Amino acid sequence: MDSKHQSNYKLSKTEKKLLRKQIKARHTLLRHEGIETVSYATQSLIVANGGLGNQVSRNQLLPVLEKCGLVDALLMPPNKPYSCVRYNTVEESKKAYDTLNGKEIVDDLGQKIILYLNFVEKAQWKELGLQTLPPGLKVIEEIISPEDEKMLLESVNWTEDTDNQNFQKSLKHRRVKHFGYEFHYESNNVDKDKALPGGLPDICESMLEKWLKEGFIKHKPDQLTINQYEPGHGIPAHIDTHSAFEDEIVSLSLGSEIVMDFKHPDGMTVPVMLPRRSLLVMAGESRYLWTHGITPRKFDTVQASKGHKSGIITSDVEDLTLNKRGIRTSFTFRKVKQTPCNCSYPLVCDSQMKEAPASFPESDKEALQLEQDYVHRVYEEIARHFSSTRHTPWPHIVEFLKALPSGSLVADIGCGNGKYLGINKELYMIGCDHSQNLVDICRERQYQAFVCDALAVPIRSGSCDACISIAVIHHFATAERRVAALQELVRLLRPGGKALIYVWAMEQEYNKKKSKYLRENRTSQGMKEEISNDTSVQELLVKELPNVGRQDSAHSVSSINDFQDGGCNSRNVANSKLPIHTNRTSFHSQDLLVPWHFKGNPGKDKRVESLGSLGSHDPSPVFHRYYHVFCEGELEAACQTLSNISILQSYYDQGNWCVILQKV
Ligand SMILES: O=C(O)CCC(=O)C(=O)O
Ligand SMILES: [Fe+2]
Ligand SMILES: [Zn+2]
Known part of the structure; x- marks a missing residue:
């Protein structure tokens, strides 16, 4: 506040900038998350940039927020670059709005992060509090009566009398029994030509018919796996083999409730409570792309509030408690699939996975395909997870960026999650990447970034004062394409402009x-x-x-x-x-x-x-x-084939070959 009086002019400029950023944060929240902010003071604030997805932990943020008043609740959704705080009173949240907007805090990794706060209505707080279930997933409560539950449980004969109809195994972490078809854990598949005699137990028939009639399930299953979990038991995270079963997989929970974890490949975990007598229905994305599993443990973390039975367990610390597990028996019904899977998740689909592993490309076309399958598609898929492991800028790159004259226009070609875009605030930096998801992450962080191919960057020739290309050129599959990528960097530079290039080195010693x-x-x-x-x-x-x-x-x-x-x-x-x-x-x-x-x-x-x-x-x-991976001298040699450049420096940095070149 003092500084306000010291320099009116300066502060109003800063204030303007702050307002701009704050408005930008509002737009991003609305566009990307559908969160509407309001212009009047309320008890709740969205804290842009103060999220787990930004490496800001609860321990880091909460004390900052508490300085402004009594925090009623702080919600930090996983993987999101924002959080939501609810203060005890509007006055307190107003104080936070006034004092914390534009405040710089240090994230868990020592990086500076600027917070932008906006008011939200209370109702939205509620909505935010609940993550959504994985798409295609449903939990239907009380699908059977306690009497039927008892009957079903009593019908399972776990004694080793196997009459060869229901194959039974004691696995390390649970007991299983199969009907209709045996499931082979070695091949993760069923023997489709060898139906087990007897089919599904009679007791299930009428139940399945009822579920069909009432629309809970779409097709009649022909395979049943009964799993029994004692406290401490579990099932590893997995996706049921696509080609083995049809889309819809349902699981009836009996005897005791349990928490099942669903994980998206990008790392998001959604713990879901499965009450006893409920039916879990997995279809679409939740069946094909997300893994499901039960962590072996004796207690589950569950929602304390009485009203909450099935569904997501939020990470809201206020409402969590421990629940002792009992013996849970599940009946998982599936329909054996007779044709290959043609789902829209080829990266995790056994039917669509390339038969042969990737080969050395023998033509430009093959190189392109290889990059498509083994670079672009993969980054798109792993973007969030990848980003969560990429936070520490490398010192020599920081040094390069800090040494550039202020006002320089700098392009980061292959900017990933944008970890270099904010290093030097005096530069005008723009990033691009082939991955839309990574570009989205950059934008969430308020950086300028766009999607493009590093061989055809839509930036005018000679317009950049500097370029960086960090860990990008090594993803091109032929020597010609690597040179072409270097050439494209040089094209962007103005005469006298510099480029810093890092590639992974063959020599790790x-x-x-x-x-x-x-x-x-x-x-x-x-x-x-x-x-x-x-x-x-x-x-x-x-x-x-x-x-x-x-x-x-x-x-x-x-x-x-x-x-x-x-x-x-x-x-x-x-x-x-x-x-x-x-x-x-x-x-x-x-x-x-x-x-x-x-x-x-x-x-x-x-x-x-x-x-x-x-x-x-x-x-x-x-x-x-x-x-x-580049051998010693290879990057330099590639640079030397380019016209109009001189190599200013070449060095080895932590397993990478690096070159700084200048356009002449
Ligand atoms: O116990 C459950 O509900 C799930 C079992 C399961 O995922 C399986 O057998 O593939
Ligand atoms: Fe499963
Ligand atoms: Zn599939």
């Missing part, structure tokens, strides 16, 4: 020093720092966990994983298949596929929790990105 990528091989769980350019913290953690019995790994998303067994990690060019790299090891081939694991939840606050579920060896999807 240089001058007798191992890069962090190798060194951090055995990092402790507590590690927070992003290491080299290419590994998520999750990947590190995964390696540390014991690989528990695989036979209980439910029906995996398989396929992409499978060609890992084909022996990689060699200069396996003979059959022209691209080898799959083992993370945290040296490279043995310049062209390779690098796995991206969707393990756990990327939200930092969830890391501990995700470790828990990783302990149950979940076969989550693994995606592969194509890379050409």
